[in-house]
Amino acid sequence: MDAFAINQLLKIIEQQLDWGDANEWQSKDFENLNLLIFKKTKVSLSASTLRRxxxxxxYNHLPSTTTLDTLAGFAGFENWRVFTRQHKQAVHPANHENIGSPAPSKEKTNRGLNAILIVIIAIIIATLIAMYIRKQPAPVNGKAYSFSYKPVTRDIPNSVVFSYDAKTSPTDSVYIQQSWDPMTRTLVDRNRHQHTSVYYRPGSYHAKLVVDKQIVKELPLIIATNGWLGMIAHKPIPVYLNKSEFIKQDAMVLPVAAILKKNIELEPQPPIVEFYNVGNFTPVPLSDFSFSVEVKNGYYEGAATCRFMEVGLITDQVPIAIPLSAKGCVSELNLLDGHNMVSGKKTDFSGFGIESSEWVKVTCRSTASKIQYYVNDKLAYESVMPSKKMNIVGLAYTFQGTGSVRKIELKRANSVIFNAF
Incomplete structure (x- = not known):
């Protein structure tokens, strides 16, 4: 394993994040990076792992191949092997010998060393100056800028037209960032006023206008669905389903035959099937809700033996994601509780383990200070209520392979806000 290539990959991620010198990142930065990596790759690398x-x-060991595959995927590469192949041309620090060439004189060697030292010192000074300038951006007056958006349609994919006024920017460093992910940041012309972006997934986003590396405007952006949306995860564009393919009279279910019909193989790695409903009901405060649903994994052959499923409550801030799996796989689970990610590596998630492929009832509800999670009417976990006010705006269901959903009910206090099947 190539330590130089690992360092190259870390540098690429640092540039994409644009969080400044990584040596000055705080514990919260590594926690945020953990969340970003999980949202993009569905793999959790703990903050402590990232710090190592x-x-x-x-830490005297090199990262595992799984960890490197995850980091490479986060940086935009298919996996670690693809990254190393594409970066073969990177120059490794090495001593090169000119075999058969006359040995240089001592005087010439000294002159060469002095020249190299001068260049190195100049580079160090320039780097320090650049770092100082980078860390000391001039304050930007957010009132001098405007930022708004308009979705083109209610279907998915959905293009969003961003309108902005950044002509007073002191530099050409004006960006529009689609979401929480810094990698969706796009450089725009400060003298123009519109930029468009495509959203291939529904959900809650926070679009940002960034000037000279400072966020001057931030807007909540809900990418809604036209009723229920079904899709199969695929890069770069998901495979979208016709409603008739997965909506039945009493449940949502995508048969295995329907997946194979789209030339998507179930072996060796099963696909990820997703169902969404976003922006089609009155938002429900997280501080006063109850929710229940029944789900069933529809495929558990080969690599899908863990029967991974996830029930999601999409909020206008950080979502709630409730994981399920076969009992023997609960160590691999990660739960999002509206503000933090909780790892099954450090928490007893045995309550989220299921015995078979039968219907599983999942219930989630708020109390005065906590959010409680039940599986088949047994308390599996509870978390502290987020301090920030937020509302449930959508529902999401994810299955490894395929799955079924029925008996959905979302309530505020004792009033039913949304139900289906």
Whole structure:
């Protein structure tokens, strides 16, 4: 395993994040990076693991291939092997010998060394100056800028037209960022006024206008669905389903035959099937809700033996994601509780383990200070209520392979706000 290539990959991620010198990242930065990586790759690399990889904690071992595959995927590469193949041309620090060439004189060698030292010192000074300038951006007056958006349609995919006024920017560093993910940041012309972006997935986003590396405007953006939306995860564009393919009279279910009909193989790695309903009911406060649903995994052959499923409550802030799996796989689960990610590596998630492929009832509700999660009417976990006010605006269901959903009910206090099947 190539330590130089690992360092190259970390540098690429640092540039994409644009969070400044990684040596000055705080614990919260690594926690945020953990969340970003999970949202993009569905793999959790703990904050402590990330601190070790970035050399903030002494650790004498190289990262595992799984960890490197995840980091490469987060950076936009298919996997670690593809990354290393594409970066073969990177120059490795090495001593090169000119075999058969006359040995240089001592005087010439000294002159060469002095020249190299001068260049190195100049580079160090320039780097320090650049770092200082980078860390000391001039304050930007957010009132001098405007930012708004308009979705083109209610279907998915959906193009969004962003309108902005950034002509007073002191530099050409004006960006529009589609979401929480810094990698969706796009450089725009400060003298123009419109930019468009395509959203291939529904959900809650926070679009940002960034000037000279400072967020000057931030807007909540709900990408809604026209009723229920079904899709199969695929890069770069998901495979969208016709409603008739997965909506039945008493449930949502995508048969295996329907997946194979789209030339998507179930082996060796099963696809991810997703169902969404966003922006079609009155938002429900997270502080006063109850929710229940029944789900069933529809495929558990080969690599799908863990029967991974996820029930999601999409909020206008951080979502709630309730994981389920076969009992023997609960260590791999990760739960989002509206503000933090909780890892099954450090928490007893045995309550989220299921015995078979039968229907599983999942219930989630708020109390005065907590959110409680039940599986088949047994308390599986509870978390602290987020301090920030937020509302449930959508529902999401994810299955490894395929799955079924029925008996959906979302309530505020004792009033039913949304139900289906």
């Amino acid at each position: 990889i970035w050399g903030r904690v002494e």
